[in-house]
Amino acid sequence: MHTDTDACLRAVRSRDARFDGWFVTGVRSTGIYCRPSCPATPPKARNITFLPTAAAAQSAGFRACKRCRPDASPGSPEWNVRADLVGRAMRLIGDGVVDRDGVTGLAQRLGYSVRQIERAVQAELGAGPLAIARAGRAQSARILIETTTLPLAQVAHASGFGSIRAFNEAVQEVFAMTPSQLRAAKTARGRSGTSPERDPSPWQRLSLRLPFRAPFHPDNVFGHLAATGVPGVEEWRDGRYRRTLDLPGGPGIVELSPTTDHVRADLALTDLSDLTVAVSRCRWLLDLDCDPEAVDAALAEDPHLAPLVRRTPGRRVPRTVDSREMAIRLVLGQQVSTKAARTHAGRLAATFGAHVDDPGGGLTRLFPGPEALLTAGDESFAMPVTRRETIRSLCRVLSQGSLDTSAGADREEARRVLGDVPGIGPWTVESYAMRALGDPDAFPGTDLGVRIAARALGIEDRPRVIESASARWRPWRSYAVQHLWATGDHEANKLPEEDIL
Known part of the structure; x- marks a missing residue:
């Protein structure tokens, strides 16, 4: 983007916030760098250099503008x-x-x-x-x-x-x-910091704003997280999604609530050095670095999806803060209802998850890791024998590190490794690619909700036909799935009206 000088100049002159995070503007005459939407008077073109990141601007000797705070803009999608x-x-x-x-x-x-x-x-x-x-x-x-x-x-x-x-x-x-x-x-300026509150357990609390690119439709992402939340690990309370976090320095708790121009994040950390990681994982969870206008423009070209996109632009993909957790939960959710999957996961968390003392609600556990679940007896898995063995096979793969669950995982290799686990089929693989790997083009075409929605849109309910129709939605099929799911009346498609504990 930063190499297209004409496009960058147009964005700067129109103060277009859609390009915040795509590039930064270095002003040679002042030595500062700004985001494209900076409210200051646009500098003369001959004094401008465009750079891809804040880090590049800093390396080139520019300092951050105190007015537009380019270092705090949304990340590049x-x-x-x-x-x-x-x-x-x-x-x-x-x-x-x-x-x-x-x-x-x-x-x-x-x-x-x-x-x-x-x-x-x-x-x-x-x-x-x-x-x-x-x-x-x-x-x-x-x-x-x-x-602070x-x-x-x-x-x-x-x-x-x-x-x-x-x-x-x-x-x-x-x-x-x-x-x-x-x-x-x-x-x-009248906004003095506050000392991080300390409880009997060593929590240190911080509040911050997570910016995003508009439009942002929070209903499906928060609704999905609330509806599928694991008791003790996640909850919806007082209009906020809350969950425990397993961070490098120790456990944490986050409360996330949407507003008109940002998501408010209230963090309780045991180690403040986990701040950067916690923020990164929360942004990933809510898909806040998405470019919604690019996604919506592409999907709206298809006549089947155009009315859905016009109705609710800015849908995001609900992801995860822990890829290993997501893999296990997807297997728990194979061929059962959302309620049953929550119940199974909640029982495992209560028995095998590390205890967390939540100072502000009903969270009690971290989600158990695969190593802990490998010690679980048959009585811990209230499910068919085949699915129980699938979970154990998956946990062995995860504990051995055969499946790369890091943020930098090779998506196709991860698909291959996960698909080789006995009992795991295309639905689980594509759902994992969508929610854990962040693949924008993942497509669980055999999903019941996708099939029902496709049929309602006039697409024949046959796997090959649905797969063929989905080709028009590439490379944004993960987002098309969110619009398809939203045609139903499932609770995951809307913000909860009551606390879910």
């Missing part, structure tokens, strides 16, 4: 869609792999050398993996500086910096202010 090396690398960087394991760890996950990874990312993004991860740390630091009263030394550690000096230099370089000045400026 490109990285969630692309299945190539750079797309997989960007998803892993967003999930904190470089912060935890360095570029060496990133390269090992992707199966390439460090030099190959650095060259590929640098060539396309104008910044290497370390610079991109550093930009994410700077953003986390700003959130903690402005929304934590000592700055703790902020440095929590945001992933190895030293106070590196923290100070990064904040100064990115925001043209020292950490102390950044906090003072926020206090002067």
